[in-house]
Amino acid sequence: MNFRQVHLDFHTSEAIDGIGNAFSKRQFQDMLKTGHVDSITVFSKCHHGWAYHPSDVNEMHPHLSFDLLGAQIEAAHEIGVKTPVYLSAGLDEKIARRHPNWLIRTKQEATDWTDDFLTPGYHQFCMNTPYVDVLADQVREVVERYDADGIFLDIVGVRECYCQYCIASIRERGFDPRNQEAMMQMWEETYFNYATKMNEAVHAVKPGLPVFHNSSHVARGRRDLVHLNTHLELESLPTGGWGYDHFPLSARYAQTLGVDYLGMTGKFHTSWGEFGGYKHPNALRYEAALSLANGARCSIGDQLHPSGFMDPATYALIGEAYREVEAKEEWCKGATAVADIALLSVEAASAEVGGSPINDQNKHADTGAVRILLEGHYLFDVIDTQADLSGYKVVILPDDILMTEQIKSKLAAFLADGGKVLATGRSGLSPDGTKFELNLGVQWLGIAATKPSYFKPSFELPSLQNASYVVYAEGQEVALTQDGESLGSRENAYFNRDIFTFCSHQHTPSDQQGAGPGMAEGPDGIYVAWNMFEDYAVKGSLPVKEIIVYALDRLLASKRLRTNLPAQGVTTLQAQTASNRWIHHLLYASPVRRGQNVEVIEDLLPLLDTEVAVAVSEPVREVYLAPQKSPLPFTQENGVVRYTIPKWSCHQMVVMQF
Numbered sequence: 001m002n003f004r005q006v007h008l009d010f011h012t013s014e015a016i017d018g019i020g021n022a023f024s025k026r027q028f029q030d031m032l033k034t035g036h037v038d039s040i041t042v043f044s045k046c047h048h049g050w051a052y053h054p055s056d057v058n059e060m061h062p063h064l065s066f067d068l069l070g071a072q073i074e075a076a077h078e079i080g081v082k083t084p085v086y087l088s089a090g091l092d093e094k095i096a097r098r099h100p101n102w103l104i105r106t107k108q109e110a111t112d113w114t115d116d117f118l119t120p121g122y123h124q125f126c127m128n129t130p131y132v133d134v135l136a137d138q139v140r141e142v143v144e145r146y147d148a149d150g151i152f153l154d155i156v157g158v159r160e161c162y163c164q165y166c167i168a169s170i171r172e173r174g175f176d177p178r179n180q181e182a183m184m185q186m187w188e189e190t191y192f193n194y195a196t197k198m199n200e201a202v203h204a205v206k207p208g209l210p211v212f213h214n215s216s217h218v219a220r221g222r223r224d225l226v227h228l229n230t231h232l233e234l235e236s237l238p239t240g241g242w243g244y245d246h247f248p249l250s251a252r253y254a255q256t257l258g259v260d261y262l263g264m265t266g267k268f269h270t271s272w273g274e275f276g277g278y279k280h281p282n283a284l285r286y287e288a289a290l291s292l293a294n295g296a297r298c299s300i301g302d303q304l305h306p307s308g309f310m311d312p313a314t315y316a317l318i319g320e321a322y323r324e325v326e327a328k329e330e331w332c333k334g335a336t337a338v339a340d341i342a343l344l345s346v347e348a349a350s351a352e353v354g355g356s357p358i359n360d361q362n363k364h365a366d367t368g369a370v371r372i373l374l375e376g377h378y379l380f381d382v383i384d385t386q387a388d389l390s391g392y393k394v395v396i397l398p399d400d401i402l403m404t405e406q407i408k409s410k411l412a413a414f415l416a417d418g419g420k421v422l423a424t425g426r427s428g429l430s431p432d433g434t435k436f437e438l439n440l441g442v443q444w445l446g447i448a449a450t451k452p453s454y455f456k457p458s459f460e461l462p463s464l465q466n467a468s469y470v471v472y473a474e475g476q477e478v479a480l481t482q483d484g485e486s487l488g489s490r491e492n493a494y495f496n497r498d499i500f501t502f503c504s505h506q507h508t509p510s511d512q513q514g515a516g517p518g519m520a521e522g523p524d525g526i527y528v529a530w531n532m533f534e535d536y537a538v539k540g541s542l543p544v545k546e547i548i549v550y551a552l553d554r555l556l557a558s559k560r561l562r563t564n565l566p567a568q569g570v571t572t573l574q575a576q577t578a579s580n581r582w583i584h585h586l587l588y589a590s591p592v593r594r595g596q597n598v599e600v601i602e603d604l605l606p607l608l609d610t611e612v613a614v615a616v617s618e619p620v621r622e623v624y625l626a627p628q629k630s631p632l633p634f635t636q637e638n639g640v641v642r643y644t645i646p647k648w649s650c651h652q653m654v655v656m657q658f
Contacts, residue, residue, distance in 0.1 A: 023308030036322035049094030090155030150210035157215030221348030240271030263291035266301035289651030293585035348384035368537030397427035421525035441484020441522025448475030457488035490518035
């Protein structure tokens with residue numbers, strides 16, 4: 001799997017003439033060289049449904065006069081660049097208008113993606129229709145006729161559908177379409193049938209050829225879905241709706257799965273389909289480095305002009321990032337994460353106990369937890385319930401992890417081996433939510449009487465003097481047990497905000513009366529009585545972060561990595577076992593808001609005298625900066641390596657060679 005990929009979108013309307021007329025083999029190659037590109041995903045079929053090559057099972061774009069796909073593959077291969085081939089799977093507007101009965105339908109008979117045919121936009125197909133065989137033929141033809149280096153199938157996944165094919169199928173099984181459980185089972189089978197057909201169409205011709213089915217998000221906890229792919233491409237355009245929180249969360253999970261994966265961002269200021277939009281080169285440099293720091297290869301999205309002319313400004317921009325990636329690859333191959341903490345994903349736990357949909361609260365729990373772990377500079381993985389816990393010191397159960405038998409059994413072995421748990425909110429409770437299954441020093445009594453409520457810690461926060469701190473998320477009422485030590489008290493508000501009981505602009509203040517522990521420690525770890533991670537994701541409160549950091553530092557007696565990196569900095573530790581070394585990644589950028597809900601990175605300020613201490617059990621021979629290969633002074637005493645990086649910006653790797 002290559003490090004420097006471009007995903008070259010080419011969704012091109014039949015209303016545009018002269019398709020590919022400006023394509024030049026030399027210019028195509030020059031742009032790939034300018035961009036330091038070593039792999040480019042090129043198009044067989046786009047969302048409009050047209051093929052960009054002669055086809056017996058599809059129709060070539062009416063205004064294309066030559067085999068554009070073949071020309072792109074030939075040009076790329078001539079200079080050693082790989083060419084995975086893209087086919088739009090879920091969308092095909094040409095066929096959608098000819099066979100609207102093959103489309104996904106809501107219960108109200110509306111179509112998916114675009115509700116009707118009088119609004120511009122695409123319409124998504126149901127794979128429980130004859131369309132799936134049409135698509136399989138298209139895939140098979142590409143693999144038979146072209147020297148593709150992989151197949152990328154887009155806009156697919158387990159989809160809710162009430163088209164007449166699905167209605168007929170569920171009735172043939174003896175179920176009523178109003179039976180949600182039966183419908184969900186059928187939708188799951190529909191997706192697996194689709195993926196199996198496509199994989200067979202590819203591998204019957206070229207066994208082992210890479211295949212990826214893109215649904216824009218890799219669902220945590222669904223290893224069965226992950227392993228329908230040969231590798232993962234983590235679509236995560238920060239300005240395209242994913243934000244800068246999404247990729248670290250996805251990557252820290254992907255690296256635990258034992259599959260190759262890449263991080264996909266875009267060159268666009270916003271998202272896909274933006275012509276003439278460019279982000280600052282520093283943003284691409286940072287986003288590519290973020291992929292490397294999280295063990296991923298890189299992919300940058302572009303969209304080819306209908307003329308086939310490759311945009312020089314785009315490849316100069318991409319080259320700014322990929323020139324640096326090319327120099328760093330030596331220290332990023334075959335890397336595995338070094339981690340102290342395992343964050344058990346709420347999304348993963350929910351998926352593995354029945355596939356229930358993730359609500360906003362659960363989604364926020366994972367996001368808020370990763371945000372605090374990044375800002376606290378902890379070494380962590382995001383895991384599912386199938387993960388091996390033996391290498392971790394602390395497991396975080398964020399907000400809503402109930403103790404199924406599988407989770408309870410795993411944690412029992414982990415705790416018996418000396419591990420500790422940090423649980424918040426409803427986490428640690430039995431599946432019926434009535435009692436704690438872990439000894440966290442508390443007994444569950446019920447949901448807190450007011451929302452918000454307040455926490456008054458028995459310890460000082462680093463940035464603030466002691467106070468009653470508001471926590472907006474749902475709280476729990478608990479009582480201390482004989483094994484528990486209170487680390488602070490919960491306080492209710494005078495009353496909840498209501499028509500005749502409200503106070504001031506937002507919420508009622510604390511009544512300043514202790515209402516039981518708000519945070520406690522027991523033999524198995526620490527419990528905090530609110531959905532703290534949801535709260536941080538939504539409100540971003542400084543006290544909430546510092547309370548969680550206090551708990552983690554209390555549980556992590558020997559934190560493996562310590563640094564004075566600013567909160568916005570990101571740090572990871574990757575092991576290259578084959579080269580007998582650890583690679584310490586440091587990144588720093590500060591996204592700012594531009595426009596409405598768009599975060600951009602522009603300025604990359606230098607950082608001075610970044611201090612680092614890493615707990616290392618074996619002797620270190622040398623420490624040096626990469627890719628500069630310049631030595632860095634260090635000391636190693638009592639199992640701790642210490643060094644200071646005098647000046648750096650954006651991304652710096654430090655190599656500890658054993």
